[in-house]
Each structure stands twice: as structure tokens, then as C-alpha cells.
Amino acid sequence: QHAHGCALGARWLAKRCGYLTIADQAYFGGLLHDIGKFVLLAAMQTIAGEKDLNKNFSEALVREVISTLHVEQGLRLFDEWHLPEVYRAAVLEHHAEELETQDIMLAMVKLANRGCRKIGLGLDKNPDMALPTTAEAQFLGIDEIALAEFEIMLEDRFFCPRVVTVGEA
16 A cells, blocks of 8 residues: 555656656656565565464564665666666665655655655654655645645545445446
């Protein structure tokens, strides 16, 4: 859900900030940014075998492995799969404190990642984060109202029950 939230969020930000031509790229950047977590979770699940992952590994161990190794493993998979270079920064730099480049797509992925963490979507929650004060929001020139709409969009998408009408099923 976190990766999907980052993908939807990055695309939403791209459209809202007027970068329609890279909205789909931003979506895929959001999907791929944490690809190393999937590799690590799959490896730990393989080691656990048929047993529940939590019975073989403590939550603290799983979190430590993921937080320290997911970028490295994500880059490894990135190279093995020969993914387009446009996504490398999203995999490599999505946790960097500062926005060190003028990469618009990376800024959107990082801001979407922060937004997901703010609303509690993912392993690392940070409800006190002030999105308007982030380097990414300032770089993109997105205001507080738009960021509030961004949070509402994510919350509605992931935390509100959806009613499916007959025509949608």
C-alpha cells in the first residue's frame, strides 16, 4: 500500500504542479522507490518458509534490515532489471534529508513518500511532519492548501471505505 500510495501521490503532485508530461514517470518512480524492501521481505519470507515471518524474526530485526539495506538492494535489482535511468534517483535518494538535485520527479516522489508517512501509510509513520516546510514542497512551489488536498486524497484512497455501485463491479 505504501508504494501504491507514493505512486498515486507522485502522479497527483505532478498533475497539480503542472508537470503533466511526467505524471506517469512520477507514478512509476513512486512504485519503484522502495523496490529493495520487497526484495528483502521476500528473502526473509523464504528463510521463514511456511511459518509466519513474525515468528522467525522480531519486528525490530525486520525494520532494521529493511531500513539499512533496502536502498542497496533496490539499486541491485534496478541494475539487474536494467530499469530506465530516470528512476535511479528515486531508488537511491528518496530518504536523503536534503533535496540535492533539481530533479522534479525525485522531488515529487520524496514528497509523496513523506505524505504517506504523515498519514500513516507504511512502516515509518510521522504524523507531525509539516509538509509545506519540506525542501520538496518549497522546490515544487506547492502551497499549504494543495498539500492539505494531497493528504485528503491519500486518506480517502487508503483509509475510507469505498462503496462500489453496480456499474463499477
